[in-house]
Amino acid sequence: MRHLRFTFLGAFILGVFGANLSAAEAFDPRPWLEDLDQARSAFTTKYADLEWEVFARGLDISAIFRQTRERVQQAGGVDDAKAAFNDLAKQFGDRHVGFRWPESQTSLRERAGLDCANLGYSKQMQAAPLATLVPGFIPLSPLPSKEFPAGILRVEGHKLGVVKIRLFSPRAFPDLCEEAISALQIDRAKVCDDSCRDGVDLWSSVAMTQNLEATLAAVKAVGAEYLLVDVAGNGGGSQWAEAAARMLTTARLKSTPMYFMKGEHWTKKLAKSEGELRRAAIDAHDEDREFLSTLADSVATHKKEAEKLCDGEALWSGKHPACVWLGDGFYSTGILQSADSDKLRSKPWAKIVFTPMQYPYREGIWRGPLMILVDGGTGSAAEQFAAELQDNRAAVIIGSLTVGAGCGHTDGGTPTTLKNTGAILELPDCVRMRPGGLNLASGVQPDILVGLQGEDSPQRRASLLSTKLGEAVKLAGKPTH
Numbered sequence: 001m002r003h004l005r006f007t008f009l010g011a012f013i014l015g016v017f018g019a020n021l022s023a024a025e026a027f028d029p030r031p032w033l034e035d036l037d038q039a040r041s042a043f044t045t046k047y048a049d050l051e052w053e054v055f056a057r058g059l060d061i062s063a064i065f066r067q068t069r070e071r072v073q074q075a076g077g078v079d080d081a082k083a084a085f086n087d088l089a090k091q092f093g094d095r096h097v098g099f100r101w102p103e104s105q106t107s108l109r110e111r112a113g114l115d116c117a118n119l120g121y122s123k124q125m126q127a128a129p130l131a132t133l134v135p136g137f138i139p140l141s142p143l144p145s146k147e148f149p150a151g152i153l154r155v156e157g158h159k160l161g162v163v164k165i166r167l168f169s170p171r172a173f174p175d176l177c178e179e180a181i182s183a184l185q186i187d188r189a190k191v192c193d194d195s196c197r198d199g200v201d202l203w204s205s206v207a208m209t210q211n212l213e214a215t216l217a218a219v220k221a222v223g224a225e226y227l228l229v230d231v232a233g234n235g236g237g238s239q240w241a242e243a244a245a246r247m248l249t250t251a252r253l254k255s256t257p258m259y260f261m262k263g264e265h266w267t268k269k270l271a272k273s274e275g276e277l278r279r280a281a282i283d284a285h286d287e288d289r290e291f292l293s294t295l296a297d298s299v300a301t302h303k304k305e306a307e308k309l310c311d312g313e314a315l316w317s318g319k320h321p322a323c324v325w326l327g328d329g330f331y332s333t334g335i336l337q338s339a340d341s342d343k344l345r346s347k348p349w350a351k352i353v354f355t356p357m358q359y360p361y362r363e364g365i366w367r368g369p370l371m372i373l374v375d376g377g378t379g380s381a382a383e384q385f386a387a388e389l390q391d392n393r394a395a396v397i398i399g400s401l402t403v404g405a406g407c408g409h410t411d412g413g414t415p416t417t418l419k420n421t422g423a424i425l426e427l428p429d430c431v432r433m434r435p436g437g438l439n440l441a442s443g444v445q446p447d448i449l450v451g452l453q454g455e456d457s458p459q460r461r462a463s464l465l466s467t468k469l470g471e472a473v474k475l476a477g478k479p480t481h
Contacts, residue, residue, distance in 0.1 A: 027075055027076060027077050027078070027080075027081075029072045029075055029081065031420035031421065032072045032075070032081045032085075032420065032421065033069060033072055033073070034419070034420055035085075035418035035419065035423070036065065036068060036069060036072060038416065038418055038419060039085075039088075039416070039418065039425050040065055042416040042425055043427065044312045044313060044315070044316070045263065045309075045312065046261055046263070046416065046429065047097070047261070047427040047428065048259070048260060048261040048326060048427075048428050048429050048431045049092070049093070049094045049097075049406060049428055049431055049439070049441055050312055050315055050325075051312070051315060051320070051321070051326075052093070052431065052439050052441065053092055053093055053094075054315050054318060056439060056442075057093050059093070060318070061315065062316045062318075064091050065088070068084050068087070068088045071083075071084035071087075072085075082101065082421075085099050085423065086098075086099060093404060093406075093441050093442070094404065094405065094428050094441040095379060095380075095403050095405040095406070096380070096405055096427075097426065097427060097428070098425075098426050099425055099426075100423065100424040100426065101421075101423050102421075102423065114188045114189075114190070114191070114192045116174040116177035116178055116181070117174070119177060119192060119197055119200060121170070121171050121172075121174040121176075121177040122171070122172070122174065123172065123173070125166075125167050125169075125171055125172035125235070126166040126167060126172045126173075127164070127165075127166045127167065127231070127232065127233030127234045127377065128233050128458065129149060129458070130164075130230055130233070130373065130375070130458070130461055130462060130465065131153075131162045131164065131228055131230040131232075131462075131465065132149050132151060132164060132230070133458055133459065133461075133462035134153055134162075134462045134463075134465055134469070135462070135463075135466060136153055136154055137151050137152070137153050138151050138152050138153075139151040140152075140215075140218055140219070140222065143215075144211065144214040144215045144217075144218045145211035145212075145214060145215055146173075146175065146211075147166070147173055147176070147212075148163055148164060148165065148166075148212055149164040150162060150163045150164070150215050150218065150219055152219075152222060152223075152224060153228075153469070155226075155469045155470055155473050156469075156470045156473050156474070158225045158226055159222070159224050159226070160224065160225070160226045160227070160228055160469065161219035161220070161222075161224030161226065161227045161228065162219075162228050162230065163215055163216065163219060163227065163229050164229075165212075165230070165231050165234060165244065165382075166233075166234060167235065167236070167237050168234065168236060168237025168238060168240050168241035168244060168382055168385065169201075169205075169236075169237030169238045169240060169381075170204030170205050170207070170208050170240075171237070173204070173208075176204040176207055177200055177204055179203075179204075179207065180199075180200045180203035180204045181200065183203060184199055184203060186199075186200070201238075202358070205238070205240050205358075205359055206359060209240070209243060209244075209247075209359045209360055209361050210360070212244060212247060212365075213247065213361075213362065216248075216365045217365065220366070224368070226368060226369045226370075226371065226473055226477070227248070227366050227368060227370050227371065228371045228372075228373055228398075228469075228472075229248060229370070229371070229372050229373065229395075230373040231372060231373060231374055231378050231382045231385065232373050232374060232375040232377060232378060232399060232452070233375060233377035234377070234378055234382035235378075235379050235380060235382065235405075236379050236380025236381040236382050236383070236405065236408070237380070237381045237382070238381060239355050239356065239381075240359060240381075241381040241382065241384060241385040242255065242332065242333050242355065242356040242384075242385075242388075243356040243361035244361070244385065245385050245388055245389055246341065246356060246361060246363045246364075247361050247362065247364070247365045247366065248365070248366045248370055248389070248394075248395070249363075249364060249366070249367075249370060249389065249394040249395070250363070250364040250367050251392050251393075251394040252338055252340070252363075253338060253388055253389070253392050254337050254338045254388075254391075254392060255331045255332040255333040255337050255338065255388060256331065256384060256387065256388060256391070256433065256440065257328075257330075257331055257337075257432070257433050258329040258332050258430055258431070258432055258433075259326040259327060259328060259329055259430065259431045259433060260306065260326060260327045260328075260329040260410070260429060260430050260431075261327075261429045262305065262306050262307070262308060262309050262310055262326070262327050263306065263309060263414070265410075265413075265414045265429055266306040266329065266410075266429070267303060267306040267307055269410065269411055270299055270300075270302055270303035270306055271303055273335070273352070274296050274300050274303060276349075276352045277292050277295050277296035277299060277352060277353075278292075278293070278296045280292050280349035280352060281293045281296065283348075284349070288347070288349075292349065292353075295335055295353060298335070299335065302327060302329070302330070305324075306327050308327075310323040310324060311323065312325065326431060332384055332388070332432060333354055333355050333356055334352075334353060334354055335352075335353045335354070336353050336354045339353075339354040340363075341354075341356070341357065341362070342362075342363070344357055345357065369473075369476035369477050370389070370394060370396070371395060371396045371397075371398055371472050371473075371476050372386045372389055372390075372395045372396070372397050373398055373399050373465070374386050374397060374398075374399040374400070374444055374446060375399045375400045375452045375454075375461075376400055376402065376452070376454055377454070378399075378402040378403060378444070379402060379403040379405035380405040380406075380408050381408075382402075383403070383404075383405060383406075383443065383444050384440065386402065386444045387432075387434055387440055387444050390447070391435055395476070396447050396448065396472055396475045396476040397444060397445075397446045397447045397448070398446055398447065398448040398450060398465075398468060398469075399446050399448075399449075399450050399452060399465075400446065400449065400450060400451070400452040401444070401445060401446070402443040402444040403443060404440075404441050404442055404443035405441070406431065406432065406439065406440050406441030407428055407429075407431050407432045407440065407441070408428055408430070409426065409428060409429060409430075410430050413426065413427070413428070414427065414429050415427075428441075448468055448475065450464050450465055450467075450468045451464055452464060452465070
């Protein structure tokens with residue numbers, strides 16, 4: 001995997017540097033301790049899940065930082081100090097928390113030029129198959145698309161369609177990226193700026209939408225009565241997960257409420273949204289103009305929330321802040337929690353109010369009983385996908401507890417570059433809350449538990465899954481789902 005190889009190379013260079021430094025002079029922990037203090041400040045002002053960590057998970061954040069400080073002071077070199085920082089991040093429940101360490105200049109030079117690897121596309125992001133390894137699986141022939149392995153299993157006398165979604169983003173499919181560059185006629189001799197990257201991603205996502213629809217239609221055509229969508233090992237992706245979920249059910253899904261970390265990042269994000277709505281209202285018809293203006297007023301109110309910073313210092317003593325910690329950020333789908341895509345599609349402002357509208361999806365391509373396969377590698381957008389279908393009683397979830405990656409980062413998030421080591425601290429700026437106030441960072445609990453272990457062989461995992469498919473089919477067939 002290209003990214004991992006570069007990261008390893010960067011770690012190797014830092015390790016060699018640390019070894020040489022310790023040979024020449026004693027390791028100086030002071031710059032690292034300064035960075036640790038900077039990290040503590042970032043957690044206090046940028047980490048949306050900090051209150052949840054303290055009161056829902058019972059995490060003693062002061063003790064964790066105190067222990068990390070002691071480890072850095074006793075470190076024998078760069079590698080020891082770096083390990084202390086990485087272990088600190090692992091203590092937190094949201095898997096989006098982490099440090100990214102500087103890469104070598106060599107790796108940065110290797111990234112120069114326009115190709116799909118440089119744009120972040122890699123086959124290594126693809127989740128490994130699981131459901132397609134169950135004994136008796138018959139693949140579709142011909143396969144409608146390369147992105148979505150699919151086929152049929154016989155379970156309890158029924159035809160069970162199987163579709164694997166390997167990532168909720170085109171970034172796992174370099175071939176789509178290459179097709180996008182050709183279709184968009186992008187000059188490879190020029191630098192691909194943010195607009196160029198967005199264009200490639202959108203073209204590729206549209207192609208994925210069309211290919212998933214073709215795959216679902218093909219599964220229906222061979223007589224599938226039930227559908228199992230395999231997102232085991234799927235590490236997440238993009239907003240495309242919201243569009244994909246709506247293609248799999250006739251239920252009008254309601255998305256998960258979202259909350260945000262107050263501050264400049266969300267103030268700017270909401271100000272941009274308000275401006276887009278007010279501009280759209282100018283050219284809209286009377287009824288639409290009133291609707292958009294009302295939404296703009298609501299966004300303006302939420303923006304005022306974002307401006308009211310909440311001092312989180314009390315959390316380090318295990319106490320609630322004297323203020324409201326998070327602001328209300330509407331929903332995972334944007335300003336609207338639910339929408340009729342057919343009615344909304346003709347509106348030029350559709351994607352401003354309901355983010356799945358940036359993709360040409362159609363609701364209810366699959367109309368039968370639905371099951372979603374998850375495991376300990378299912379994270380982020382893939383967790384949101386599974387949770388939303390479960391919370392709307394639109395699918396039976398089968399597998400094992402998901403990773404617990406929570407909401408993640410909106411519009412690039414709020415990364416903090418540590419001034420001495422150059423490490424980048426990533427902290428989630430948003431929180432998704434499920435019914436009953438359950439933080440999505442807690443993971444998704446399956447309706448039908450399968451004892452999937454990460455260290456098991458693929459065949460062992462598939463065998464365990466096969467023993468539970470009959471139970472899942474029976475539960476999915478009940479009218480409540």
